Amino acid sequence: MxxxxxxxxxxxxxxxxxxxxxxxxxxxxxVQGWAVNTLGHCAPALVEAITAQAARLLHPGAGVHNERAPELAQRLAGLSGLDRCFFTNSGAEANEGAIKLARKFGRLHRGGAHEIITFEHGFHGRTLATMSASGKPGFDRLFAPQVPGFPKARLNELASVEALVSRDTVAVMLEPIQGEAGVIEAEPAFLRSLRALCDAHGLLLVFDEVQTGVGRTGRLWGHEEAGVRPDIMTLGKGLGGGVPIGALLAREAVCCFEPGDQGGTYNGNPLVCAAALAVLDAVTAxxxxxxxxxxxxxxxxxxxxxxxxxxxxxxxxxxxxxxxxxxxxxxxxxxxxxxxxxxxxxxxxxxxxxxxxxxxxxxxxxxxxxxxxxxxxxxxxxxxxxxx
Ligand SMILES: Cc1ncc(COP(=O)(O)O)c(C=O)c1O
Missing domain, CATH: 3.90.1150.10 (Aspartate Aminotransferase, domain 1)
Structure with missing residues (x-):
């Protein structure tokens, strides 16, 4: 196709x-595969990690423990300050998980609030929900009807966010730098104001760091520039350095998934987790x-x-x-x-x-x-x- x-x-x-x-x-x-190959093509440390893991164990299944997934989850928790982790195969899936987690949090703790304020020109992936969360022009009509519940604010205009907050709002979600839109930065002061706004209204702040995470901006996470912490963060692209892995990270208090809510055949597969560990070893050296x-x-x-x-x-x-x-x-x-x-x-x-x-x-x-x-x-x- x-x-x-x-x-x-x-x-x-x-x-x-x-x-x-x-x-x-x-x-x-x-281009590096659209900001994926953190260590360039076929980095020896990455190839060695993948080769060793492939020879040891490829896929015991997401319903059992393996050696690499908890190791990676713990590493990411330590590096991000977020307590828990769910692994995915792509950035879109990590964001899809973030949306589900925020909606469930809203149902349990915010009287059924389910709206997530996102931004014009934002990009969160190509599943139906993440396209609906995206503000890319034309996405609203392409596979209409959209998934509802993603009112759009304007980046760097706090008043446009405030105007959308209602009793239905559960979260605000954005990229620290809008990559697909053409590299448009959320100003650090704007991110700080969003943090304060979310705290004042009890909303979750979700950073989509699929493109900006894992060192791309010169710091480990793109939001570090602003000195604010998210409640939920998503990763993809550079995390695997060329193999498909994404991650959904969240504070303990937000983690309300129960068995049956979320999953996937390849989640936490040891091959891709071994690759991500090798990438993190290099980036944090x-x-x-x-x-x-x-x-x-x-x-x-x-x-x-x-x-x-x-x-x-x-x-x-x-x-x-x-x-x-x-x-x-x-x-x-x-x-x-x-x-x-x-x-x-x-x-x-x-x-x-x-x-x-x-x-x-x-x-x-x-x-x-x-x-x-x-x-x-x-x-x-x-x-x-x-x-x-
Ligand atoms: C910020 C952001 N979020 C999500 C995605 C979607 O990631 P994936 O293509 O791995 O589903 C992208 C991809 O470009 C992205 O840049």
């Missing part, structure tokens, strides 16, 4: 920040996050130089989740095409870019990209832009 336009290339192998196609042409990858911040500053400085030259706005985002507007109606899409075309020249090296919007590039390289790779990425990017 055709669900996304794909370039006429087949990628065959990868290592770190590099991908090679079936013709052995190399590409510097600034001394020096890792400072290096993400340093590479982020270098990449941003280069993007800002391009913006100054083209007369565009400065780069947006944090850490290694950055975006750059290019002047011209379809300029980002054309730059992404040009990035692939660079590899076609004899001895050429391509650049993998994501045009999150026709005019906006989103950059989400491996978190352990090297300084010289950042410099090369900027050099290649210059060659993807329209002639001066």
């Amino acid at each position: 055709q669900v996304t336009p794909r370039p006429p290339l087949v990628f065959a192998r990868g290592r770190g920040s590099w991908l090679w196609d079936s013709e052995e042409r190399p590409y510097l990858d600034l 001394p020096g890792f996050l400072p290096a993400v911040q340093a590479r982020g500053r270098e990449l941003r400085a280069g993007l800002d130089r391009i913006a100054a030259r083209t007369g565009g706005a400065p780069a947006r985002g944090r850490g290694l989740l950055l975006a750059l507007d290019l002047p011209g109606a379809d300029a980002a899409r054309q730059a992404a095409e040009q990035g692939l075309a660079l590899a076609a020249a004899p001895g050429g090296r391509g650049l993998l870019l994501n045009a999150v919007r026709p005019q906006r590039l989103r950059l989400m390289p491996a978190l352990d990209i090297a300084g010289d790779e950042v410099a090369l990425a900027l050099e290649l990017l210059e060659r993807c832009l329209p002639a001066r």
